[in-house]
């Protein structure tokens with residue numbers, strides 16, 4: 001089984017599982033994987049919530065039958081917020097890496113450094129950032145031993161105080177200093193935190209390994225305020241070969257509602273999200289020569 005998301009001819013194009021189902025049960029995973037296969041995607045992003053309950057064999061055979069690959073993503077549990085509980089976070093991340101390998105993936109990304117929603121009311125202390133870098137360095141080395149790359153996603157100020165900007169993620173990579181760590185951007189968070197979309201992408205260059213394509217309200221891409229031409233122009237200009245994942249939450253569970261403050265339905269008809277959102281992103285990617 002090929003565990004890499006990389007394609008010969010350009011970036012891999014996929015989507016977050018929550019577009020189809022809020023639970024990675026047998027039934028939920030079937031809905032997601034069949035939906036992604038029908039949409040012609042390269043991969044599906046599996047959120048590692050309650051990953052000890054995942055039927056790994058079932059998921060792997062579904063993926064293989066459908067010719068799909070997967071990435072894995074997570075946010076830390078509240079009790080394992082990294083600066084407050086570095087040992088707990090390290091143990092949780094080590095188990096998540098095992099689950100990533102078991103699912104046949106070589107990519108674990110997302111909020112590996114924070115619980116979403118834990119705020120201190122203060123900017124990050126230098127000591128907190130040193131702790132994050134120290135723990136993730138150890139995690140990265142153990143991940144490298146089993147062929148896994150890890151990503152750090154910069155998210156908005158209301159969800160974390162630790163890492164809001166691409167430039168901060170870049171500084172964290174300097175501090176971690178391991179070759180299998182990449183930056184993960186998300187256009188929803190960029191729309192809140194960055195001055196624009198093009199410059200942060202180009203400034204990261206090859207350090208950008210994963211991007212969530214998400215509209216400004218987390219609804220259907222193409223219907224909001226994200227400057228999609230600037231996003232894809234930036235990806236084109238850095239010759240992006242990482243993964244492109246549409247992220248939107250048509251199906252959610254309570255953990256995600258709480259973590260992302262999603263108090264209303266921003267999607268409407270999930271079939272329209274899949275059809276119009278994916279075709280919009282494909283068209284924009286092709287216009288800029290990012291997707292073939």
Ligand code: MN
Nearest residue numbers: 153186212247
């Ligand atoms: Mn995201």
